[in-house]
Amino acid sequence: MKGIGQKARAASRAMARASTASKNEALIQLAALVRKNAEALKVVNAKDVERAKANGQDAAFIDRLTLTDKTIATMAEGLEQIAKLSDPIGEMSNIRKMPSGIQVGQMRVPLGVIGIIYESRPNVTIDAAALCLKSGNATILRGGSEAIDSNTALAKLIQESLSLAGLPSDAVQVVETTDRAAVGAMITMNEYIDVIVPRGGKSLIERLMADARVPMIKHLDGICHTYIDVLADPAKAIKVCDNAKTQRYAPCNTMETLLVHEAAIKDSLLPLCKIYQDKGVELRVCKKTKQALEAAGVKNLIDATEEDWSTEYLAPILSIKTVSNMDEAMEHINQYGSHHTDCIITEDYSAGMRFLREVDSASVMINASSRFADGFEYGLGAEIGISNDKLHARGPVGLEGLTSMKYIVFGQGEIRT
Amino acid sequence: MKGIGQKARAASRAMARASTASKNEALIQLAALVRKNAEALKVVNAKDVERAKANGQDAAFIDRLTLTDKTIATMAEGLEQIAKLSDPIGEMSNIRKMPSGIQVGQMRVPLGVIGIIYESRPNVTIDAAALCLKSGNATILRGGSEAIDSNTALAKLIQESLSLAGLPSDAVQVVETTDRAAVGAMITMNEYIDVIVPRGGKSLIERLMADARVPMIKHLDGICHTYIDVLADPAKAIKVCDNAKTQRYAPCNTMETLLVHEAAIKDSLLPLCKIYQDKGVELRVCKKTKQALEAAGVKNLIDATEEDWSTEYLAPILSIKTVSNMDEAMEHINQYGSHHTDCIITEDYSAGMRFLREVDSASVMINASSRFADGFEYGLGAEIGISNDKLHARGPVGLEGLTSMKYIVFGQGEIRT
Numbered sequence: 001m002k003g004i005g006q007k008a009r010a011a012s013r014a015m016a017r018a019s020t021a022s023k024n025e026a027l028i029q030l031a032a033l034v035r036k037n038a039e040a041l042k043v044v045n046a047k048d049v050e051r052a053k054a055n056g057q058d059a060a061f062i063d064r065l066t067l068t069d070k071t072i073a074t075m076a077e078g079l080e081q082i083a084k085l086s087d088p089i090g091e092m093s094n095i096r097k098m099p100s101g102i103q104v105g106q107m108r109v110p111l112g113v114i115g116i117i118y119e120s121r122p123n124v125t126i127d128a129a130a131l132c133l134k135s136g137n138a139t140i141l142r143g144g145s146e147a148i149d150s151n152t153a154l155a156k157l158i159q160e161s162l163s164l165a166g167l168p169s170d171a172v173q174v175v176e177t178t179d180r181a182a183v184g185a186m187i188t189m190n191e192y193i194d195v196i197v198p199r200g201g202k203s204l205i206e207r208l209m210a211d212a213r214v215p216m217i218k219h220l221d222g223i224c225h226t227y228i229d230v231l232a233d234p235a236k237a238i239k240v241c242d243n244a245k246t247q248r249y250a251p252c253n254t255m256e257t258l259l260v261h262e263a264a265i266k267d268s269l270l271p272l273c274k275i276y277q278d279k280g281v282e283l284r285v286c287k288k289t290k291q292a293l294e295a296a297g298v299k300n301l302i303d304a305t306e307e308d309w310s311t312e313y314l315a316p317i318l319s320i321k322t323v324s325n326m327d328e329a330m331e332h333i334n335q336y337g338s339h340h341t342d343c344i345i346t347e348d349y350s351a352g353m354r355f356l357r358e359v360d361s362a363s364v365m366i367n368a369s370s371r372f373a374d375g376f377e378y379g380l381g382a383e384i385g386i387s388n389d390k391l392h393a394r395g396p397v398g399l400e401g402l403t404s405m406k407y408i409v410f411g412q413g414e415i416r417t
Numbered sequence: 418m419k420g421i422g423q424k425a426r427a428a429s430r431a432m433a434r435a436s437t438a439s440k441n442e443a444l445i446q447l448a449a450l451v452r453k454n455a456e457a458l459k460v461v462n463a464k465d466v467e468r469a470k471a472n473g474q475d476a477a478f479i480d481r482l483t484l485t486d487k488t489i490a491t492m493a494e495g496l497e498q499i500a501k502l503s504d505p506i507g508e509m510s511n512i513r514k515m516p517s518g519i520q521v522g523q524m525r526v527p528l529g530v531i532g533i534i535y536e537s538r539p540n541v542t543i544d545a546a547a548l549c550l551k552s553g554n555a556t557i558l559r560g561g562s563e564a565i566d567s568n569t570a571l572a573k574l575i576q577e578s579l580s581l582a583g584l585p586s587d588a589v590q591v592v593e594t595t596d597r598a599a600v601g602a603m604i605t606m607n608e609y610i611d612v613i614v615p616r617g618g619k620s621l622i623e624r625l626m627a628d629a630r631v632p633m634i635k636h637l638d639g640i641c642h643t644y645i646d647v648l649a650d651p652a653k654a655i656k657v658c659d660n661a662k663t664q665r666y667a668p669c670n671t672m673e674t675l676l677v678h679e680a681a682i683k684d685s686l687l688p689l690c691k692i693y694q695d696k697g698v699e700l701r702v703c704k705k706t707k708q709a710l711e712a713a714g715v716k717n718l719i720d721a722t723e724e725d726w727s728t729e730y731l732a733p734i735l736s737i738k739t740v741s742n743m744d745e746a747m748e749h750i751n752q753y754g755s756h757h758t759d760c761i762i763t764e765d766y767s768a769g770m771r772f773l774r775e776v777d778s779a780s781v782m783i784n785a786s787s788r789f790a791d792g793f794e795y796g797l798g799a800e801i802g803i804s805n806d807k808l809h810a811r812g813p814v815g816l817e818g819l820t821s822m823k824y825i826v827f828g829q830g831e832i833r834t
Contacts, residue, residue, distance in 0.1 A: 013751065017775050090774060096796060102785050104795045107773065111807050194807055215632065215808050236830035243832035334430065343826075356524065356825050357507060358434050368519050368828025377833070378521045378824065379513060390528050390611055390821040391632050392808040404807040407795065408773050409760075411785025413653035415660035416794070 001185035004140055004173050005192025008113045011170040012138035016110050020087040022165045023134055030161035031079040034126065037157060038072045044153040045122065052120075052146050065120045065147055075126045078382075082130045085381040088399045089136045092408065103410040108403045110136035112194040115186045117142045117208065119200040122150035128197070129158050129172045131384050135402040138171045140193065142186060145178030152176050187212040197384055197397075217397060220388045221312045222252030222340040224370040227259040227329040227355070228268045229346035236367055237268040237345040242275050243369040244343070250314050252386060253341050253363075253373040257309060257319045259329045265292045265322065268345075273298050281316045284308050288322040309336040326351055334360055339388060341365070341373040362388065362395035418602035421557055421590050422609025425530045428587040429555035433527050437504040439582045440551055447578035448496040451543065454574060455489045461570040462539065469537075469563050482537045482564055492543045495799075499547045502798045505816045506553045509825065520827040525820045527553035529611040532603045534559045534625065536617040539567035545614070546575050546589045548801050552819040555588045557610065559603060562595030569593050604629040614801055614814075634814060637805045638729045639669030639757040641787040644676040644746040644772070645685045646763035653784055654685040654762040659692050660786040661760070667731050669803060670758050670780075670790040674726060674736045676746045682709045682739065685762075690715050698733045701725050705739040726753040743768055751777055756805060758782070758790040758812075779805065779812035 034041070045067040052065055088108050095105030114137045116128040125141055132139040143151040155174035162169045175182050187196055187208055196216045198208050205218050226244050228237045244255035260269045273293060276283060277300065284304040285293065293301060308319040309332070323329045326344075333342050341363040344355040352366040363373040373396065375383025380398030387393045393401035451458070462484040469482055505525050512522030531554045533545040542558055549556040560568040572591030579586045592599050604613055604625055613633045615625050622635050643661050645654045661672035677686045690710060693700060694717065701721040702710065710718060725736040726749070740746045743761075750759050758780040761772040769783040780790040790813065792800025797815030804810045810818035 013775075013777075016777065017771075098794060098796055100789065100794060102782075102789055102794070104789075107781075109774075109777070112777070215806075217808075233830070239830055239832055240828075247833055354434075357526075358430075360430075360433065360526070360529070361823065363824040363826065364524075365519075365826035366828055367830050368826050369832045371833035372517065372519055372521075372826060372828075372831070373824070377515060377517060377519070379515055389632075391634075394821055395824045404811055406778065407780040407790070407812045409780065409782035409785045409789060411657075411783055411789075413650070413656055413784050414789070415656055415786045416664055416788035 001175070001182055001189065002192070004175065005113070005189050007170040008138040008140050008173060009192050011168040012110070012112045014168045015133070015136050015138050015171050016089070018136060018167055022167055023087065023136070024083040026133060026161045026165035026167055027079045027083040027130055029164045030126070030130070030158060031076040033157040033161055034072060034076045034079070038069065041067055041072060041150070041153055045150045047149045048147050057146070061120060065122070067122060067150060071123055075123050078127055079130050082134050082382055085134060085399060087134065088403050095410075100416070101412065101414045105408055106405040107408045108400070109406050111402055111404050113138045113140065113192060114402060115140045115142065115193045115196045115214065117183060117186065117196060117198045117200070117204070119144045119204060120146050122147045122154060124199055125151050125154045125174065126158070128199070128384060131382055131399060132402060133172065135399045137402055140173050140175065140186065142175040142183060148176070148178055183208070184211065187214055190214055199385055217385065217387050217393055217401065218389060219252065219386045221338045222254070223256050223310060223312050223336065223338040224253055224341045225257045225259055225333045225337055226255050226343045226345065226370065227326065227333070228261060228264045229326060229344055229348060229351055230261040230263045231348040231351065232261075232264050232268055232345040233347050234264070234267040234271070237264065238271050238275070240343070240345055240367065240369050241272055244371055245276065245281060245318055246279050247369070247371055249316050251371065253370050254314070255318070255370050256311065256313055257321065257336070259332060260289070260320065260322050261326075262288070262292075262322050262324060265289075266296075269293070269320070270296055270298070276318060279316070281318050284317065284319045286321040289320050292322065312338070326355065330355065330358055337361065340386070341370045343368060343370050362386070418592070418599055418606065419609070421592065422530070422606050424587040425555040425557050425590060426609050428585040429527070429529045431585045432550070432553050432555050432588050433506070435553060435584055439584055440504065440553070441500040443550060443578045443582035443584055444496045444500040444547055446581045447543070447547070447575060448493040450574040450578055451489060451493045451496070455486065458484055458489060458567070458570055462567045464566045465564050474563070478537060482539070484539060484567060488540055492540050495544055496547050499551050499799055502551060502816060504551065505820050512827075517833070518829065518831045522825055523822040524825045525817070526823050528819055528821050530555045530557065530609060531819060532557045532559065532610045532613040532631065534600060534603065534613060534615045534617070534621070536561045536621060537563050539564045539571060541616055542568050542571045542591065543575070545616070545801060548799055548816060549819060550589065552816045554819055557590050557592065557603065559592040559600060565593070565595055600625070601628065604631055607631055616802055634802065634804050634810055634818065635806060636669065636803045638755045639671070640674065640727060640729050640753065640755040641670055641672050641758045642674045642676055642750045642754055643672050643760045643762065643787060644743065644750070645678060645681045646743060646761055646765060646768055647678040647680045648765040648768065649678075649681050649685055649762040650764050651681075651684040651688070654681065655688050655692070657760070657762055657784065657786050658689050661788055662693065662698060662735050663696050663733075664786070664788055666733050668788070670787050671731070672735070672787050673728065673730055674738065674753070676749060677706070677737065677739050678743075678746075679705070679709075679739050679741055682706075683713075686710070686737070687713055687715070693735060696733070698735050701734065701736045703738040706737050709739065729755070743772065747772065747775055754778065757803070758787045760785060760787050779803070
């Protein structure tokens with residue numbers, strides 16, 4: 001691993017000064033290579049899939065692992081899209097003249113070497129490599145052992161494309177060992193790796209957090225709330241809360257807890273309950289909610305436990321709590337939430353602005369579905385992940401999250417007195 | 418420590434929504450209290466000083482520890498200056514309309530709870546508390562045991578000023594124990610502390626780095642270079658390099674290594690050597706430099722060892738290396754430097770721009786003294802420290818470095834399709 005680290009560090013210097021044209025050339029060459037080698041990739045991938053089946057992995061796992069014509073085409077298109085994004089590196093901003101005479105500003109530069117640790121999806125190999133490459137970083141990729149054959153084959157294509165574009169092939173290295181010690185080395189190699197981006201479930205992240213010495217841009221969980229305020233427009237509340245829960249159940253930005261002002265139960269919550277129950281969503285409710293809903297004839301309500309308020313279901317289950325005012329809602333969110341994405345439905349200007357300011361989450365929204373918390377929907381063009389951290393990048397992380405701002409000074413021989 | 422952490426977390430919520438007026442009121446009240454209690458502070462401080470003397474601390478240590486009329490006046494003025502800075506919290510930026518209809522932007526918010534771990538200077542208690550307060554954070558301050566009496570007295574004044582301004586007095590807590598375990602607790606209390614800012618020598622920082630689980634904004638060392646290019650203006654080279662080394666020897670932004678293009682020895686380095694030697698600066702030189710300088714009659718040159726290139730002298734000592742071209746200079750800087758502040762002296766536009774882009778340091782300068790790498794000189798208004806890190810804040814860290822950007826979404830009932 002030390003050798004890989006040293007090669008990455010050396011390559012990162014060349015990548016930092018690589019032209020936009022050569023970085024884009026590598027991405028476009030790679031898209032062509034991925035398309036050209038589609039059949040060969042599927043053959044190699046079949047080995048991984050076969051092994052996973054023999055190991056008794058479930059259908060969802062096999063699905064994530066399998067490369068199909070469609071996933072291969074999507075990878076190639078993704079590469080071409082990243083080539084089209086503007087290059088963040090070298091951007092100079094905020095240049096101002098100081099009383100001393102110097103002009104001070106900032107320049108956007110790559111972070112250096114980025115380590116990606118991820119689980120079974122082989123397409124992450126291509127996506128992550130492409131984002132790191134475009135942002136001028138060198139990358140060390142460590143996929144799961146279950147996808148080792150696919151990842152090794154993809155790595156060869158990546159390195160070929162780098163060579164075709166005149167860039168150092170060490171700029172993207174795939175760790176071709178399934179030895180777990182490699183992960184331990186990566187997360188402690190401060191001298192060779194500037195940041196680790198883990199992509200995977202909460203258990204992977206927590207395992208890495210326990211031992212990491214290298215800083216991480218990480219995503220834990222998404223316990224997202226929507227609060228229906230006393231002055232909510234019921235039509236918007238119903239439309240948005242339906243979408244936030246039921247458009248897809250598995251994403252991290254799906255609503256898990258609905259908070260309702262007691263005055264909004266009749267016009268907003270009652271019709272919503274019908275929609276949820278029609279769609280098969282299990283409702284776990286607080287006492288106050290249960291009383292009000294049962295009085296209105298709603299059935300099949302489950303009592304929410306204390307644990308429900310801090311559970312990310314990722315499933316057709318929703319917890320519901322009735323509150324007496326917005327302060328109670330915000331207190332609940334700041335206490336039980338995961339600081340990912342939280343929304344208010346209101347027509348009250350002051351309530352909306354207070355909610356925006358005071359809810360301590362990576363994304364805070366007024367009158368919109370939490371499902372919008374996403375790099376593409378935010379116009380970042382691409383996304384390496386969503387950060388739960390407050391330092392550096394917060395929320396959806398695009399190319400800029402893989403860069404750093406250094407100070408630059410333009411002088412004319414000034415000295416400090 | 419857990420109790421302190423919980424109180425800080427609770428206070429951080431109130432601080433995040435505190436008005437600019439009340440934060441400024443606390444700062445101005447504190448300035449008045451510091452002035453009013455000057456005599457009492459000196460009496461308390463005398464206990465710390467006496468203990469330090471009894472423990473055999475040296476004069477420099479005693480000097481840093483002692484509160485004088487001047488240091489007390491400076492503290493009060495500093496507070497009034499921070500009150501005058503504009504409040505970074507709540508600033509909304511980059512709001513754009515997306516194809517879905519939502520408007521997405523970012524809002525600047527406090528980090529939450531900041532832990533400051535520092536050594537003997539009691540004025541850090543006031544400076545750090547003031548910067549964290551103005552940026553809407555709660556703070557836990559852990560000064561050195563040698564200043565415990567002074568820090569405890571200052572903490573009382575801070576909490577009084579918070580109460581006078583209607584802010585929670587737990588917003589600034591001073592750890593009133595000299596037990597080392599308190600530091601160990603602080604650097605691992607992820608659930609209560611969002612970031613640690615250590616202020617002290619390299620040995621303190623390295624000790625903290627070894628065990629910290631909470632992210633740190635940290636400053637290690639300043640091995641700063643100036644490179645005199647083949648196309649340097651000798652007048653600028655001489656003026657800037659004299660200033661960068663001799664204006665003050667101890668700061669982290671003082672030049673430690675001078676790199677000289679072989680064609681710049683005669684016009685720039687020779688006159689500089691006379692200036693340095695007249696000021697008593699010891700010159701440690703590479704072989705090539707020694708040959709050239711001795712041939713020109715310069716005496717008392719010391720052979721540089723490999724260790725010199727990675728040494729921060731903080732003293733009237735300068736290492737000098739002759740290079741054949743700018744690439745050799747940049748390679749030396751990126752390999753031996755500490756990525757703090759590095760400068761080029763040149764009239765060559767392309768060389769200057771390449772140097773700016775390719776030198777991987779927090780501050781990179783053209784034709785200016787490295788001594789300008791400072792929060793005040795950069796117009797930040799104040800400085801909590803200088804960061805050697807690449808993530809989050811890099812270089813001088815002002816109020817903005819103590820904040821985070823969250824995403825905000827203004828919707829009109831949009832849903833994801």
